[in-house]
Amino acid sequence: MPKKHHQKPAKQVKIAKNRIKFLFQHAKETFKEDSKLADRYVKTARRIAMRYKIRLPSSLKKRFCKHCHKYFVPGANCRIRIHKHRIIYYCFGCKHHMRHPIK
Numbered sequence: 001m002p003k004k005h006h007q008k009p010a011k012q013v014k015i016a017k018n019r020i021k022f023l024f025q026h027a028k029e030t031f032k033e034d035s036k037l038a039d040r041y042v043k044t045a046r047r048i049a050m051r052y053k054i055r056l057p058s059s060l061k062k063r064f065c066k067h068c069h070k071y072f073v074p075g076a077n078c079r080i081r082i083h084k085h086r087i088i089y090y091c092f093g094c095k096h097h098m099r100h101p102i103k
């Protein structure tokens with residue numbers, strides 16, 4: 001079956017978006033108990049986003065490391081600093097920085 005030009009139905013995309021939101025919520029709730037499970041939720045959410053070609057909103061993109069995809073909890077596995085109108089996230093897991101402009 002040719003997969004080129006195949007578009008996902010809008011309804012499915014909507015369901016996928018809801019699922020992504022749900023997974024991030026779960027990640028937040030589960031982090032204290034099981035941070036590895038939280039990471040797995042992020043991984044699943046990213047996979048859904050890729051499959052449906054959904055761009056994650058910036059509010060969600062800030063919630064995990066873009067290098068190692070760990071779910072971020074400030075103080076627990078990342079550090080947040082504000083520098084020159086940017087939020088800088090430092091990931092304890094992979095020692096990389098992420099910068100986001102402040103709106």
Ligand SMILES: [Zn+2]
Pocket residue numbers: 065066067068069070091092093094095096
């Ligand atoms: Zn990282």
